[in-house]
Amino acid sequence: MxxxxxxxxxxxxxxxxxxxxxxxxxxxxxxxxxxxxxxxxxxxxxxxxxxxxxxxxxxxxxxxxxxxxxxxxxxxxxxxxxxxxxxxxxxxxxxxxxxxxxxxxxxxxxxxxxxxxxxxxxxxxxxFAKLQPPRDFSPIKLERLFSDEVHQRIRDTAASIPRDDLKDYETSDFGRLIYHDQPYFLELQRELVPLVSKLVGQKVETGYNFLSLYGGSGKCDPHMDEPVSMYTLDFCIDQGVNWPIYFSQIVDWPNVENLADWHPRQLLQDPKITFSSFELHPGEALIFAGSSQWHYRDSIPAGGYSNLLFFHYYPDGTHDLVNFEHWPRHxxxxxxxxxxxxxxxxxxxxxx
Incomplete structure (x- = not known):
């Protein structure tokens, strides 16, 4: 035609x-x-x-x-x-x-x-340059993000979610159960906007959040997040064992045309990529730029578990960029x- x-x-x-x-x-x-x-x-x-x-x-x-x-x-x-x-x-x-x-x-x-x-x-x-963090950005560790009372309420809220409401579609790839956008967690996420904005050096707005309950088969292969998660605040609720997370320096987005027959673990042998390790303990948090930093965890040590709460943010005013439906108009x-x-x-x- x-x-x-x-x-x-x-x-x-x-x-x-x-x-x-x-x-x-x-x-x-x-x-x-x-x-x-x-x-x-x-x-x-x-x-x-x-x-x-x-x-x-x-x-x-x-x-x-x-x-x-x-x-x-x-x-x-x-x-x-x-x-x-x-x-x-x-x-x-x-x-x-x-x-x-x-x-x-x-x-x-x-x-x-x-x-x-x-x-x-x-x-x-x-x-899309607005979705790229500064080249010198590195993860920021927070020793004490919440008061003891708020931390305990987070524990209680997570424990109150019915087992049948936890999503299990990531058990094979990550060994975890997840729950998105619980109302109290959304409230906390909004309250953290000024702090996150100050720490990353630019005003941000909220993306989504989710509770992540890793069990004994927990793992997280090298990956990048989507720009709706350009900045992530990762809060450790509780854990049974130290479980390091590794971050690369800030890198450009990979060209998907070059990823044929490629496996994320190949990054660990790439001399241009340097990884640094961080550990979180209950009550501590870490801010990283997940859409421009490769990050991963090895398999969790035997008998371990880790309950984490992820708050995702992206730069203020970039809603149209992180949502493809808006690209024609934007x-x-x-x-x-x-x-x-x-x-x-x-x-x-x-x-x-």
Whole structure:
């Protein structure tokens, strides 16, 4: 299907892109991409199409495409850019750690802009500089973060969470149970904003927090966090054994295209990466820049446990940067919308 420059890309959604037009170069690029996905897309939009029974039974009532996406794909210009986005997300390198969604989305957006709007690529990339900490930042240890009364209330709050409410989907990778955004912990996180802002040297706002209960199989392979966790305050509630955590110096975000056949443990043999170890004891805390510092823990010593509370923060005013859904509006690049819509619609950009 050729792109009609007179059709407003996403015009039905009020995104103000009716006057974009599409260059002949992009027309040729769109047609050069594999068109397989368009068969399913067009079939799913057709009133005459009937889903095979074996597919209907296997998909567990999950629709192929949302109604909103089907409406967008009725726009020929949107459909062609959707196909560019689909090809990139299908082929982009997987990243071998759990918290790497942002890096894949950022890399996908750069590849996508190189095709559909190369003149915007440099401005887009430079716009994320606010999510990079100072090169001389190093972890900050706090010997006594809370009073004894608050510390005990944290213990009691953690113990009061029903076992069935603790999430166990990270037991295989981390050997831990987790619980996100408990109300009292959210209150504490907000109260800590002035302190964290002062210590890291810039005003921050809250991301999310979670309780992490490591058991005897606890481990944490080398990884980086997402920028919504640019700064983490790691509070030790209780533990049964000393369990060091290791941090690299501040480094650039890795290029996902270079991570084929790569394992995070290879970092430990990289002469350019230097790790420093820190230990936490109950009542102590550590602030680090997890989205720009590789960090890890070895397997917990036999019989050990560690109950930790993680408070995540990112620089004030960067909400649009840490949330990909806002990139088209924030950067005033409406051509990004089909890519960001597809990321939101599907799980095709999962890190693992």
């Amino acid at each position: 050729p792109i009609d420059p007179n059709v407003g890309l996403g015009a039905r959604r009020g995104r103000g892109v009716a006057s974009l037009g599409i260059s002949e170069r992009i027309r040729r690029l769109c047609h050069a991409l594999p068109r397989g996905p368009s068969i399913d897309i067009r079939a799913s939009m057709s009133h005459e199409w009937q889903e095979p029974e074996h597919l209907a039974n296997n998909r567990q009532e999950k629709p192929m495409l949302s109604h909103a996406m089907r409406e967008r794909l009725a726009d020929p210009a949107y459909l062609d850019l959707h196909l560019v986005a689909s090809s990139i997300l299908r082929d982009i390198q997987k990243v071998p750690w759990y918290d790497a969604h942002f890096l894949r989305r950022f890399a996908a957006a750069r590849q996508y802009l190189q095709i559909v709007k190369p003149e915007a690529l440099e401005r887009f990339s430079a716009g 950067f005033e690049i409406p051509e990004l919308a089909p890519l960001c819509d597809l990321i939101a619609e599907s799980s095709s950009d999962m890190a693992k």
